[in-house]
Amino acid sequence: MHKKHLGFVFRSSPYAGLNAREGIEALFASAVFDPKLSVIFRDDGVFQLLNVNTNNEHTKNTSKMLASLPLYGIDELLAEKESLAARKIDISSIKLPLKLFDRSEFHRIAGNCDHILSF
Amino acid sequence: MNNEVFETDDEGFLLNLSDWNAAIAETIAQREDIQISEAHWEIIQVIKQYYSEYDHSPAMRPLVAYIKKNLAEEKASSIYLMKLFPGSPAKLAAKIAGLPRPENCL
Amino acid sequence: MTLHIINKSPTNDRSLLDCLHSLGTGDTILLINDAVYALCCECKVTIGLLNQLGEEKLFFLEEDIELRGIKLNQVEFDYTEINYLEFVDLTTKHNPILSWC
Numbered sequence: 001m002h003k004k005h006l007g008f009v010f011r012s013s014p015y016a017g018l019n020a021r022e023g024i025e026a027l028f029a030s031a032v033f034d035p036k037l038s039v040i041f042r043d044d045g046v047f048q049l050l051n052v053n054t055n056n057e058h059t060k061n062t063s064k065m066l067a068s069l070p071l072y073g074i075d076e077l078l079a080e081k082e083s084l085a086a087r088k089i090d091i092s093s094i095k096l097p098l099k100l101f102d103r104s105e106f107h108r109i110a111g112n113c114d115h116i117l118s119f
Numbered sequence: 120m121n122n123e124v125f126e127t128d129d130e131g132f133l134l135n136l137s138d139w140n141a142a143i144a145e146t147i148a149q150r151e152d153i154q155i156s157e158a159h160w161e162i163i164q165v166i167k168q169y170y171s172e173y174d175h176s177p178a179m180r181p182l183v184a185y186i187k188k189n190l191a192e193e194k195a196s197s198i199y200l201m202k203l204f205p206g207s208p209a210k211l212a213a214k215i216a217g218l219p220r221p222e223n224c225l
Numbered sequence: 226m227t228l229h230i231i232n233k234s235p236t237n238d239r240s241l242l243d244c245l246h247s248l249g250t251g252d253t254i255l256l257i258n259d260a261v262y263a264l265c266c267e268c269k270v271t272i273g274l275l276n277q278l279g280e281e282k283l284f285f286l287e288e289d290i291e292l293r294g295i296k297l298n299q300v301e302f303d304y305t306e307i308n309y310l311e312f313v314d315l316t317t318k319h320n321p322i323l324s325w326c
Contacts, residue, residue, distance in 0.1 A: 032180070090296070
């Protein structure tokens with residue numbers, strides 16, 4: 001049977017609202033069904049990639065939650081170059097196995113998915 | 120033997136993570152008809168370690184992957200976990216370890 | 226003199242730039258919540274305007290910077306980090322207070 005290919009587009013910064021958290025939880029929940037999964041970080045969503053070491057008792061540490069992605073069998077983790085550059089994010093400090101893509105490729109990447117959820 | 124008072128939610132998950140200790144783990148396990156053995160403790164330790172590293176309770180798949188990486192390959196299987204924590208291993212192990220309910224667990 | 230408080234990410238919202246373009250002489254800006262991402266901002270116009278304020282007139286809430294894991298080694302303008310007590314202090318010393326929402 002054809003495996004569904006799900007795309008998760010993370011566009012929200014991690015701590016301003018619940019959007020980022022909800023996206024990660026939806027991703028974890030979807031992984032249970034073992035679809036093909038692509039996770040795409042762009043716009044302010046790339047801020048989720050910054051490592052946070054301090055523990056805050058009021059909020060979950062989303063960077064810690066994201067660090068577990070390789071254990072969930074995610075097929076590709078992608079981040080948009082332009083979004084990273086506009087925020088001076090140096091990906092050498094990021095531990096996740098990220099692949100970078102150009103903004104012009106987004107259309108094609110999205111086109112490969114059967115269904116896309118944006119958070 | 121154990122008169123400690125601790126609060127749980129309707130499903131028996133500990134409300135305050137900081138309340139947790141071995142005696143409480145035994146009590147929660149007994150409610151689930153589980154007698155904790157060395158093999159259980161091992162998994163409980165691993166799932167607690169997962170929680171402190173990744174800030175959430177794991178579903179089955181990441182738990183198995185984590186056990187493979189941090190404990191032993193032969194213990195990294197759902198069959199092994201199913202024997203120790205029958206029914207829903209990730210959920211039961213989290214409960215006994217005093218962690219929140221895995222939100223993505225079926 | 227006015228204290229402008231901004232809480233939105235400058236890469237996702239115009240309030241920081243709009244505020245910077247309409248500042249009065251002697252006004253102070255405090256950046257909190259997602260607005261602290263201004264520290265990673267690469268936009269030359271924003272950086273230029275922030276640079277004109279200097280550390281006496283430009284404040285960032287320390288706790289919000291730490292929570293977001295922002296690296297401070299590339300910041301191209303001067304500013305002051307403050308804690309919650311200093312935040313309160315700042316609000317008592319200014320009138321009016323304009324919260325950009």
